[in-house]
Amino acid sequence: MFKNPLRKRQYIGSLIGIGIGIIIYVVLPLKQSEDYLSLGPMNTGHEGLSCDACHTDAKGTLLQQLQSNVSFTFGMRKKAADFGTENVDNKKCLACHDRPNDRHPTHRFLETRFKEAITQIDATQCETCHREHNDTRIVLAEATFCVNCHYDLEVKNDPIDVPHEKLIADEQWSTCLQCHDFHGNHIYQVAEKLKDTIPLREIKAYLKGGEDPFSKKKKHLPLSEEEWRTINSKYLSAR
Numbered sequence: 001m002f003k004n005p006l007r008k009r010q011y012i013g014s015l016i017g018i019g020i021g022i023i024i025y026v027v028l029p030l031k032q033s034e035d036y037l038s039l040g041p042m043n044t045g046h047e048g049l050s051c052d053a054c055h056t057d058a059k060g061t062l063l064q065q066l067q068s069n070v071s072f073t074f075g076m077r078k079k080a081a082d083f084g085t086e087n088v089d090n091k092k093c094l095a096c097h098d099r100p101n102d103r104h105p106t107h108r109f110l111e112t113r114f115k116e117a118i119t120q121i122d123a124t125q126c127e128t129c130h131r132e133h134n135d136t137r138i139v140l141a142e143a144t145f146c147v148n149c150h151y152d153l154e155v156k157n158d159p160i161d162v163p164h165e166k167l168i169a170d171e172q173w174s175t176c177l178q179c180h181d182f183h184g185n186h187i188y189q190v191a192e193k194l195k196d197t198i199p200l201r202e203i204k205a206y207l208k209g210g211e212d213p214f215s216k217k218k219k220h221l222p223l224s225e226e227e228w229r230t231i232n233s234k235y236l237s238a239r
């Protein structure tokens with residue numbers, strides 16, 4: 001077929017080129033979309049966000065990422081490298097959700113006196129309670145985790161009809177969220193009678209991603225993606 005050995009080498013060369021092309025443009029994206037398709041829908045409020053609002057570039061050059069993903073495709077690596085993404089940490093969330101008056105700010109629980117409680121509920125990480133791609137608002141099915149820190153709570157001049165002391169003695173930990181929101185960001189009147197509390201089923205539906213039973217009014221609203229992009233435009237164009 002090839003009388004000229006040069007033509008033969010060119011022919012093999014282009015086959016290899018096409019092969020690499022297929023791997024980069026067909027196989028890798030397939031592997032990627034497979035990972036993406038196995039993810040659940042975005043959480044409440046995040047439906048319109050672009051992926052890069054949370055997933056910014058991973059370390060390592062594009063070539064290194066390509067190499068490790070090629071190894072992954074051929075079974076030489078157990079896990080695909082973060083392809084253009086790095087771990088989504090508190091900082092990413094706080095870039096839009098900074099609430100200066102948060103009554104339970106994540107940084108506070110780094111103090112050593114919370115060491116014990118943190119082994120039960122890691123309140124230093126948004127992700128403990130708000131895992132993304134789960135079509136939820138909060139991943140905890142039962143919001144009774146208040147017990148880990150408030151088990152010895154004493155309220156002076158307690159205004160409620162069944163005092164906190166009694167609720168705690170009776171281990172009524174699911175009542176807490178029926179009166180108090182967690183971050184203290186809603187504007188509403190806290191009930192003083194047990195019969196006026198938000199029904200538990202409404203709280204549970206809210207945790208799963210449903211309607212907000214506390215209030216439509218908030219002290220601090222998150223940044224929209226547009227506002228976030230404007231504030232971070234310098235950083236975003238540098239990468």
Ligand code: HEC
Pocket residue numbers: 035036039046049050051052053054055082085086087088089127131132133
């Ligand atoms: C509101 C923030 C947010 C947005 C927007 C977002 N993600 Fe995620 N994503 C996360 C978090 C949190 C995780 C959990 C793993 C982690 O912390 O890195 C995650 C995990 C993943 C994973 C699992 C692999 C990994 O890196 O751990 C993939 C793949 C992924 N996201 C793809 C996407 C795609 C595609 C989009 C756009 C449609 C998107 N994400 C939008 C926050 C987000």
Ligand code: HEC
Pocket residue numbers: 044045046049053054088089092093094095096097126127130132137212222223224225228
């Ligand atoms: C680019 C900005 C942006 C980033 C980054 C972001 N969010 Fe959001 N988030 C929003 C917006 C906007 C809403 C919708 C607010 C609304 O509907 O009033 C929202 C909604 C939410 C809600 C539901 C709020 C409600 O009304 O009940 C939670 C919970 C939440 N985000 C947590 C997180 C966590 C955890 C992260 C980090 C993994 C994160 N967000 C990253 C902008 C952002």
Ligand code: HEC
Pocket residue numbers: 090093094097099106121122123124125126127128129130138143145181182183184185186218
């Ligand atoms: C220990 C569990 C826990 C941790 C950690 C946690 N949250 Fe929440 N979050 C909740 C619960 C419970 C609610 C529902 C009650 C409420 O609205 O405050 C909630 C509600 C929210 C809401 C909607 C209400 C509002 O404040 O506007 C946003 C937004 C939110 N969380 C963002 C975050 C971010 C960002 C982080 C990390 C900096 C974080 N949360 C850490 C448990 C947690």
Ligand code: HEC
Pocket residue numbers: 103104109114117118121123143144145146147148149150176177180181182
């Ligand atoms: C990881 C520990 C921890 C967890 C879990 C926790 N809290 Fe707290 N909470 C605290 C600390 C610390 C304070 C501040 C107390 C102080 O200043 O003396 C606080 C304060 C409060 C306050 C009073 C805020 C104010 O401004 O007066 C309320 C109400 C509250 N928590 C409700 C809850 C509810 C409801 C839950 C469960 C959904 C919960 N907390 C879970 C540690 C925690």
Ligand code: HEC
Pocket residue numbers: 146150153154155156159160164167168172173175176177178179180190191192193194197
């Ligand atoms: C019937 C509604 C109701 C229930 C149920 C309830 N609280 Fe309260 N709580 C209040 C009111 C009202 C106050 C006093 C005004 C305020 O601080 O908002 C209060 C105050 C507090 C304070 C502040 C104490 C201080 O000295 O400043 C904490 C912390 C607290 N509650 C935690 C809890 C926990 C944990 C639970 C669950 C065992 C719980 N509450 C159940 C209504 C309730």
